[in-house]
Amino acid sequence: MTRHAITIVGSGYVGLVTGACLAKLGHRVVCHDIDTKKISLLKRGSMPFFEPGLREIILQSVRQKRLTFESDPVTALRGSEVIFITVGTPSRKDGSVDISYVKSAAKSIAANLRGGEIIVSKSTVPIGASLLLRRSIQRTFSGHFSIVSNPEFLREGVALGAFLKADRIILGYEQQVTARVKKIMREIYAGIKAPIIETNNRTAELIKYAANVFLASHISFINSIARLCEEIGADVEVVSAALKADPRIGQRAFLSAGIGYGGLCFPKDIRALIRISQKLGYRFKFLDVVDQINKDQRKFFVQRIRMLVPKIKGKKVALLGLSFKPQTDDLRDAPSLDIIKSLLRAGAKLHVTDPVAINSTRRIFGSLLTYHRNPYDALRGAHVAAIITEWPQFTALKLEKMKKLLAEPNIVDGRNIYDPETMRHLGFRYIGIGRGYIREIFVKK
Ligand SMILES: NC(=O)c1ccc[n+]([C@@H]2O[C@H](COP(=O)([O-])OP(=O)(O)OC[C@H]3O[C@@H](n4cnc5c(N)ncnc54)[C@H](O)[C@@H]3O)[C@@H](O)[C@H]2O)c1
Structure with a gap:
């Protein structure tokens, strides 16, 4: 070589x-x-x-x-x-x-x-x-x-x-x-x-944007399907698995419903391509919608927390996960940032945990939040727990113990890491994203 x-x-x-x-x-x-x-x-x-x-x-x-x-x-x-x-x-x-x-x-x-x-x-x-x-x-x-x-x-x-x-x-x-x-x-x-794809500069530059906006658009697509699922009592996880089984879509397709994409690249690159196209005289309307759906998911998640805890002022909320995805401490354009700001404005007391992103979060929010290394400590006495990042450590939590620690058994799962049936069977008031009728949760109470 x-x-x-x-x-x-x-x-x-x-x-x-x-x-x-x-x-x-x-x-x-x-x-x-x-x-x-x-x-x-x-x-x-x-x-x-x-x-x-x-x-x-x-x-x-x-x-x-x-x-x-x-x-x-x-x-x-x-x-x-x-x-x-x-x-x-x-x-x-x-x-x-x-x-x-x-x-x-x-x-x-x-x-x-x-x-x-x-x-x-x-x-x-x-x-x-x-x-x-x-x-x-x-x-x-x-x-x-x-x-x-x-x-x-x-x-x-x-x-x-x-x-x-x-x-x-x-x-x-x-x-x-x-x-x-x-x-x-x-x-x-x-x-x-x-495989090496050799081309001219401009095509190479466009490929990068095209790849990122394509992936991001799939996330907004499945999140829209998730909204429908909640209206008709369907399960988005099953819809997603069925879509992936089609070889034209594929098992690695970006079809995870949740609180949407974040991180350095997707949000920035979508907005960049919107501007680049605009300058060239083409209004890339499709991308406006992809971006707006993603922004809505964050607001929509906070609304769910407030559905379970309507009088949130002074209430303890446990946030599980801070980084924009697992295995990183990167918080750039992470959904957690908007969610934290919105809950702080509403007067909630936030107890947060993340396997690696506590230090980077502390640099942004300082003493406005209470930080916990151990997720069970964040859950103790909380009126609701919200899953923000799908870290495997959170999937592995002992659910019975979780329920005992919470002041009220409320969970809003922004990454669909738990099974709704199991959660309901254990006595949680559980809301995922696109996992059947939401109204049933309140009827049963
Ligand atoms: N982070 C990702 O996942 C990812 C993936 C694919 C592409 N990209 C793209 O790659 C680029 C870099 O992203 P990143 O996440 O590594 O950014 P970053 O902010 O982590 O790193 C950029 C580094 O460049 C340094 N720098 C700035 N000006 C400099 C100069 N004149 N001379 C020397 N160093 C200088 C900064 O100090 C910083 O350490 C961006 O265009 C991004 O969109 C990022």
């Missing part, structure tokens, strides 16, 4: 996972970031966020001298053949993409180029950003360089597997691409057995 000298510019979730995995594949990698605290932390062997298995593969590559961390761009970029840009591309207030971090990364890269380097754009950027990147670099550097669009599809919580066993690798080239550039890009990924 041909090994290459690689610099990663931006050592966040994507940058660190990319750097660690490329080092594991045998390349010599420098992970660079302007955040000096993050780099010192990494040099000491600590991780800036939780991702299963990441620390182990980083430490192994560091020991084998294939991976280093560097905050100085001059040192980080010296001798690099391939430079990956993995900085953030957050949403602006109007939903459009803020590419200022990409521009500042381009500036520091341009100042350190020698000629012949390949600059790989891995951040999710608006269609046409590769050209902007080229122009921005050319303001400082007049030598030869290439730009490749290589969007990332990693999934937090299972990021290493998603990278090393990728379903596909997208490489988008400039019109003037040379055979050398294509050869090097293929060599970089030679250790990963995934």
Whole structure:
């Protein structure tokens, strides 16, 4: 295998996972970031966020001298053949993409180029950003360089597997691409057995948005079916399983009804594609609806809690799960944030728990919440328990014990982790999402 000298510019979730995995594949990698605290932390062997298995593969590559961390761009970029840009591309207030971090990364890269380097754009950027990147670099550097669009599809919580066993690798080239550039890009990924789809920059950039909005739209679709299920007494979990059994839909389809999607990518990328299309004169109405349904799910969840506890002011509410999905401590655009804010406004006393996201939540809400490491402590004396994240630890809770600890046996399950029949049999007042008539719960009481 041909090994290459690689610099990663931006050592966040994507940058660190990319750097660690490329080092594991045998390349010599420098992970660079302007955040000096993050780099010192990494040099000491600590991780800036939780991702299963990441620390182990980083430490192994560091020991084998294939991976280093560097905050100085001059040192980080010296001798690099391939430079990956993995900085953030957050949403602006109007939903459009803020590419200022990409521009500042381009500036520091341009100042350190020698000629012949390949600059790989891995951040999710608006269609046409590769050209902007080229122009921005050319303001400082007049030598030869290439730009490749290589969007990332990693999934937090299972990021290493998603990278090393990728379903596909997208490489988008400039019109003037040379055979050398294509050869090097293929060599970089030679250790990963995934189909490589080679195309132009713009198509590669669009693929990333298309993939994310497609997945998000399935979640809003099944949540709409869930609403119907509650009106007609059907079970969305059975509907979803039946849909997945159709090979045209597939077992891995994103058809889990619940409080909707969150995280860094789906909400931001949907809003970005709405804006990108708008600018081009096309109103992508479909995406407006997908986004609105998702926002509604969060409000709708709080309404359910308030159905069970109408006078919520001063009442204790246990929230199980804070991160936007299991196996991560990431809270960016997590449904929990809106739910917490809404319940605080209503005067509820919130007792929260999460296997790994307590510290990141404390940084946002401080003393407004009471934090518990042990979920049973959060449940003690609560008037209602609300499941926000489908952590396996919550599925494994002892239901009888849960019932004894709660002041009232009320559960709102935003991820359908429990079986409604079992819960009712045990004497809970249980509301899932799309699990038959809701009104029956109140009739039976
Ligand atoms: N997080 C995900 O699951 C995921 C998945 C696929 C794609 N993406 C995309 O990848 C990109 C990065 O996302 P992330 O979650 O890793 O972001 P992040 O915020 O975790 O990391 C970005 C890092 O870039 C650093 N940075 C900013 N400007 C810099 C500069 N000029 N030079 C060096 N470092 C700089 C920041 O300090 C930060 O550490 C985004 O475009 C995102 O949409 C993210």
